Amino acid sequence: MTSPLAVHLGPQTPDPVVRAVEGAGGRLVAVEEARAVVWVGDAASFTEAFGERGAGLPPTVEWVQLPSAGIESWFSAGIVDEDRVWTSAVGAYGSAVAEHAVALLLAGVRGLGRAARARSWDNGAAAEGQVSLRGATVAVLGAGGIGALTIPVLNALGARVIAVTRSGREVPGAAECLPAAETTTIFERADHVIVAAPATAETAALVGAAELAALGPQGWVVNIARGSLVDTEALVEALRDGRIGGAALDVTDPEPLPDGHPLWADPRVIITPHSANPPSLQTPALAERIGENVRRFAAGEELLGRVDPGAGY
Amino acid sequence: MTSPLAVHLGPQTPDPVVRAVEGAGGRLVAVEEARAVVWVGDAASFTEAFGERGAGLPPTVEWVQLPSAGIESWFSAGIVDEDRVWTSAVGAYGSAVAEHAVALLLAGVRGLGRAARARSWDNGAAAEGQVSLRGATVAVLGAGGIGALTIPVLNALGARVIAVTRSGREVPGAAECLPAAETTTIFERADHVIVAAPATAETAALVGAAELAALGPQGWVVNIARGSLVDTEALVEALRDGRIGGAALDVTDPEPLPDGHPLWADPRVIITPHSANPPSLQTPALAERIGENVRRFAAGEELLGRVDPGAGY
Structure with missing residues (x-):
């Protein structure tokens, strides 16, 4: 011994x-x-x-x-x-953030943000707009550390994952691997997107008006990376015009999101205040x-x- | 051909x-x-x-x-x-309900119900009381059809599953299999519980005051079966006394839950109005x-x- x-x-x-x-x-x-x-x-x-x-x-x-x-x-x-x-x-610490990303996406598609705000039993309203991850295609933008950790869970939920990295390299568990440059293809093909890429000059406002329009009216955007990756103004407009299903954000731009910002009031938005990796x-x-x-x-x-x-x- | x-x-x-x-x-x-x-x-x-x-x-x-x-x-x-x-x-139709069960549990432990109600950025409040399913023990009460479908997802999230059936038979993917009669052991050993058992005379108020106390102050109760399986009065008291972490319920007793019921106002409660399997x-x-x-x-x-x-x- x-x-x-x-x-x-x-x-x-x-x-x-x-x-x-x-x-x-x-x-x-x-x-x-x-x-x-x-x-x-x-x-x-x-x-x-x-x-x-x-x-x-x-x-x-x-x-x-x-x-x-x-x-x-x-x-x-x-x-x-x-x-x-x-x-x-x-x-x-990546697994806690990956868990949060999946929690936000599930809460979004299953209407839990709306449900948590309700003060009255309304089955019709709750059922409206619900979609399932089963059979859905989820693009993980930045399928490195944290993003990669979401893939086995998304697969277990019956989703199909497009793993997006700068190079488009093979990522274990992904059904498809694409380079970040093919942004339009990615958003057209995906039902939902998880933003997990590092904040760089290249990824600033990576998710803008064109990408949101391509995602479709039932598509959810989850951001657990940095607020700068999503164009907030484009997001507010896409929600206003019903061009996406909703957004679940752990990070925002500006951050903290000021009181009275339109994203606070929207029932199709779930905001956690940069708390994906709490003490x-x-x-x-x-x-x-x-x-x-x-x-x-x-x-x-x-x-x-x-x-x-x-x-x- | x-x-x-x-x-x-x-x-x-x-x-x-x-x-x-x-x-x-x-x-x-x-x-x-x-x-x-x-x-x-x-x-x-x-x-x-x-x-x-x-x-x-x-x-x-x-x-x-x-x-x-x-x-x-x-x-x-x-x-x-x-x-x-x-x-x-x-x-x-089981996979939609199983997905909803996992969505409710994740939303609960990661504080998304509280977050969805917030209208202001408060990182401290959001971080408070958050726990992870990673390394946690989740008891699935009624690990037949729908309950069994939650197990691969819970495993992918890093949770350990206690599968509870009437007989305590082997359930694929579960770390432990116990008969329903061992209720006290189950609730003492579990960090969280998903109620997925059929409503019968035997399962009425299966989750009562003693079970909730055994679950512990960070434990979440998810019910996607029937309202009668959880003793609503005991649940309200357990929440009031801080004996559990929270409850995420797709079914309630009474159902529909009347306006003004204390469960509507509690930030540690998420209610979906029997909408786990929407049209x-x-x-x-x-x-x-x-x-x-x-x-x-x-x-x-x-x-x-x-x-x-x-x-x-």
């Missing part, structure tokens, strides 16, 4: 993380005895504990697991070195990732989210 | 059904030439077309597909005979079933929903 992996956990010690480390065969120890450090805190707390650039971290520590997906602040504090392995939590879901997601990496480290397997100190991410 | 199956479709001829019959290799013909009849209408329209007890149906018709899941009215009109094969649409979704579901049965009949395979004239269903 090999001895359990000695892990130092700090400065916070959330229960789910403790359970994940121990469940993966790790043993919590003081940093002086540790082969691995799992840090649940920010870069400032790291330098507070281990000095500038983390120079006081014992050389016996072979691996440091950081808690966030983006680790720019750790690089700019000079903490990430080439003497040991560093891992970020990149990708660990309550981050600790369990981080714990899941940490457990997996502790298991992998102990087994000598490749770690998830390994940082390239030269590349800066 | 075999000749296409001659099918008579009437009295309604919805486009999706026409496409399904033809897509499955059928050819639409007058009833005199037909080997199969697909009836999209009620029992009264059948006797109108073919006389009392459907006695005027040509003897060359070997198979009749009926449009509904329950076919009591066809039996009481004396139409179903032993001279040919009859099929009902039993089970064909807009029935024609596509029926078309899918008919296409499959036309294909099976032509191939000499067993038909779905075959009626037992002796048993009366």
Whole structure:
């Protein structure tokens, strides 16, 4: 029997993380005895504990697991070195956002936004305009990390997925893979669209008047990426003219969406205030990732989210 | 090459059904030439077309597909005979209801009911109390037809399913299978529950005060079966005392839920007015079933929903 992996956990010690480390065969120890450090805190707390650039971290520590997906602040504090392995939590929080995207799309097509606002039993109004994802074609714009995680769920619901990436590369589980440049084809062929692409100069107002018109009068737009990807004015007009079924948005432009904006009042619109990845879901997601990496480290397997100190991410 | 199956479709001829019959290799013909009849209408329209007890149906018709899941009215009109094969649409409409159940549960745990009612951007309020189905345990009470259809979707979302049936028999895809009699264990072990069991004397008020208390303060109750399965008074009290996370109900007791009932005003409650299987979704579901049965009949395979004239269903 090999001895359990000695892990130092700090400065916070959330229960789910403790359970994940121990469940993966790790043993919590003081940093002086540790082969691995799992840090649940920010870069400032790291330098507070281990000095500038983390120079006081014992050389016996072979691996440091950081808690966030983006680790720019750790690089700019000079903490990430080439003497040991560093891992970020990149990708660990995607499943919560993917779940939110599917929840928004289902709520949209099944009329739950309208239902939640009702104060009276009206079967006729509730049934009106309902469509199903079963047999529907859903385009996932940006079928990388988060977008890709929606695909197995959409397939289980009986939908057919068009995965859209910059290159149009093969994406597992997608019925069709198209490059982002074929925007018109994508919106003509899709019944609904999930916007999950990164915000870049190229993707600004990716969903505009022409795309919404092509989607069709029962089509739903879900945006869990960034507000800038959807042209808000075009969306308001498309709703006004009945050119789409509705929109379910976790991000808006402008954000926060001001009080009194027409999108607040529309029963075919569901807005969540950038809450697809709330704090309550981050600790369990981080714990899941940490457990997996502790298991992998102990087994000598490749770690998830390994940082390239030269590349800066 | 075999000749296409001659099918008579009437009295309604919805486009999706026409496409399904033809897509499955059928050819639409007058009833005199037909080997199969697909009836999209009620029992009264059948006797109108073919006389009392459907006695005027040509003897060359070997198979009749009926449009509904329950076919009591066809039996009481004396139409179903032993001279040919009859099929009902039993089970064909389940996927729409199963989709609705998952939509309600996701909307509940991700706070979409509260979000749909908001008229102002409030990230803190939206994040509060959100939980994920990922890693959660969901009990499906009545894991027969409709309940069973939720299981692959729940699994794709990363949930663990306890399938509850009267006998506790094995249900594909479930992590655990328990008999309905073990109600307390089920509610203690589950994070959320989907009520999908038939309404019988045994299942009346199946979900009462004790069960709700066992579910826990973040637990959601979804009911897509019949209102009588959930004790409404106990539900209102559990919500008032914060003993559960919320409830998403397609059916209520009483039904319709009267205006002014406390459930209408509670932001942790989502009510859809018995609209899980709206007319807009029935024609596509029926078309899918008919296409499959036309294909099976032509191939000499067993038909779905075959009626037992002796048993009366």
